[in-house]
Amino acid sequence: MTESFIDQIVKKLIDASLCVAFAESCTAGLVSGAMGRIPGASRAFWGSFITYSVDAKIKLLGIAPALIEKYGAVSEECALAMAEAALAKSGADVALSVTGLAGPEGDGSGLPVGTVWIGWCGKNFPSGAVLHQFSGSRNEIRESAADSVMTKLAEILEQSAMNRQQLLPANG
Secondary structure (H helix, E strand, C coil), X not given: CCHHHHHHHHHHHHXXXXXXXXXXXXXXXXXXXXXXXXXXXXXXXXXXXXXXXXXXXXHHHCCCHHHHXXXXXXXXXHHHHHHHHHHHHHCCCEEEEEEECCCCXXXXXXXXXXXXXXXEEECCEEEEEEEEECCCCHHHHXXXXXXXXXXXXXXXXXXXXXXXXXXXXXXC
């Protein structure tokens, strides 16, 4: 994830008058740190919830223990719940979440190390989640997950821009 890529995302957020929030688990703040390195990011970056543990997901985001018990902390359902909670608690326009297993050991769920879910939702954006299976060292998995969060945000912004263009009246 290059600084110039993040800088472009921040500029697109500012140009669209949008604010983003994150809920990070396995990345433990890598996404937030990347955003914070960009001058002017405070105009488009609300902040993050670093919810590395299950307890933090429950206490900081209000994720229902029953949801985690039923689906696991590394699941589509948990990723969506994290993004929805980050959006609701922050008041941002769009929120993304990341939860996964960076290793070197698993969490006893049977999921392989490198399993990562990224979730997103927004006030004027459809919600969703995507499963990734990364390989490499613990930190390589974390970096890949952070890169994927920012790539998904760029895709959301691109789709939003196309939707706004379709709503503009035709000239002539």
